[in-house]
Amino acid sequence: MAMMMMNLKRAATSAIRALPAAPSSTGALARHLHGSVGESKKIVGVFYKANEYAEKNPNFLGCAENALGIRSWLESQGHQYIVTDDKDGPNSELEKHIPDLHVLISTPFHPAYVTAERIKKAKNLQLLLTAGIGSDHIDLPAAAAAGLTVAEVTGSNVVSVAEDELMRILILMRNFLPGYHQVINGEWDVAGIAYRAYDLEGKTIGTVGCGRIGKLLLQRLKPFGCNLLYHDRLKMEPELEKQIGSKFEEDLDAMLPKCDVVVINTPLTEKTKCVLAVIELYKFQFFQYRVDLGMFDKDRISKMKKGVLIVNNARGAIMDTQAVVDGCSSGQIGGYSGDVWYPQPAPKDHPWRYMPNQAMTPHISGTTIDAQLRYAAGVKDMLDRYFKGEDFPTQNYIVKEGQLASQYK
């Protein structure tokens, strides 16, 4: 893992050197400010295919087949809307449209990787929209340098992820899966479940990072009668802290040994620790990925309580993959659950699939039907504003007028 990280860092450095020089300030701002209003646009959407599932739910808007439910709205206004799931490599459907598209929409669940090369080639490109939250599939400095606008539907799935985290805490704490396995295997052995099944009440839960998702999680945990801790760069206002019922822990390594459950809600870009890495994901292309790579390594895990439960819906690479496997095998980690992996999609032989005491799923928590309805509505709203030459809600901007949003700087 350490060697892999080093290689990634080296690759990152050379990728940064390879970035095209930033164009002049006038050039950087030109694309978004001119030619937006009243013209027919070519819009490309990249989403995962749902195949037989596409028709099973009319609100399943996030798949390629249903394409956010905005096709007739777009076409009735004279815009062209191309949708595909074929996004990687020089012969992909997406690549064909790069030279003349105006808007590219994608999601974190099946991301269209927007490299500096693609940006260079996309002469008409003005706007990159993320249907959801998390735009690290886009080379943001290159997008900024090229004067593109990048925006997400901020807040569209924070509730979805917070609920999912609470579910995972309960699944681990109450030792749900061994019981379920007994059921489907025709068994009945209460002792085999009960010896390590606990109530959540009275336990100490610590969230590492306490942004919007972390706060929503703590609010939902409050009636459970737990001891709630949070570590973040920022202490909450005393009023909010009291309302949520959680205690600030300035020092992460002082908090961790107190916790029965550790939930990772670290943003990708925590300034003090983030590194810039370039990960070779699809063999033929590079993209930028900011994470606290391996923030939870063997050493840090060994300092936690024996049997600690860990929930991580933030990023797989925050964990040292093998350290998690070893921890789950030795019992140092009592259970590990999350929907994020490194890399994604997780390969068939990813060791987290087969380690003991895991309660993993594919990357799903932010794409519930409810979240899809919200991010589809948010994308439609931004397109509408874009067509009319209006600003987006401020919090949605990731790149605007050549500048990255503060958390991506």
Add this chain to the structure above:
Amino acid sequence: MAMMMMNLKRAATSAIRALPAAPSSTGALARHLHGSVGESKKIVGVFYKANEYAEKNPNFLGCAENALGIRSWLESQGHQYIVTDDKDGPNSELEKHIPDLHVLISTPFHPAYVTAERIKKAKNLQLLLTAGIGSDHIDLPAAAAAGLTVAEVTGSNVVSVAEDELMRILILMRNFLPGYHQVINGEWDVAGIAYRAYDLEGKTIGTVGCGRIGKLLLQRLKPFGCNLLYHDRLKMEPELEKQIGSKFEEDLDAMLPKCDVVVINTPLTEKTKCVLAVIELYKFQFFQYRVDLGMFDKDRISKMKKGVLIVNNARGAIMDTQAVVDGCSSGQIGGYSGDVWYPQPAPKDHPWRYMPNQAMTPHISGTTIDAQLRYAAGVKDMLDRYFKGEDFPTQNYIVKEGQLASQYK
């Protein structure tokens, strides 16, 4: 199923007729009031065996090996403490001790069935303690007639069960298990999960029955931003209703069609609907079992919202077994989860093990380590009071001085 119910009812009637005539009032009260203080007692505990799991957790008190952790305390006071898991039939270890035991302790998870015959044979028996909640393994009218005291550790696992119910709601709503199955099967197909994964926020949750567990569930659901409904014989005080944020529904069949999630928290003995049945469980013995047998049948299920999620930690027999299987297969029921079965332990071929969209476990929610610590402490406290000739906490009594607690009448 209908035929089975009829047979059970018939069996119940004949079993009631077969009850021994109640002894005189003096006789009924004699056993508990005399001979308790200062004497050496023979106490028998019946618990499930944990085998290799017994030593894995020093707080795993509910198993036969650890025997509530009260052995040295009992023996230091000169009492005899026999513990076994061998409880059924004329040659069982329990049967050997029936003639001279003073106290019998058991749990709902591995119940020592106390029939009228056993009560008749147990000449020294004074006290029946349930380590946990639920004493329907005891023939309560026969116990009352014989002047025995029956008591439970009321409240010892209500939090445990309420937490477990919330976990199950989330597991079904967010479609957790298909994601988990993809992980262990080496797959990755977000669409196959997402097309029926929802947030809990904004959904309507109705609890059928709203005693202590139902209230604790609603309190924990409050921050999720749901529409909370409850059906019960009793409307809460307006103050409590407001605090919990839940709306009373007097008519069950008016509430059900509104619910995205139905949680069964019906007590066993809801007066308006309960029937007395005697279920032949172990071929050779009868015991009494009070339930709303088949309260949720095909007809009632068909009136719910299509795709309703059902959570039932109350009693398996409240559901018509086949109606649940059919509902899960047709999609009328979107998901079914619970830890109670009919009968228990669930046989290897119980259809709920193999129906689609189930998230079942063995009967476990009330026997977390925390619940075990509470019910072990509660049993110890009652034994201590019994040795000293003191009363128990009022709410613990199921049978006292020849009278059944109101909910069992």
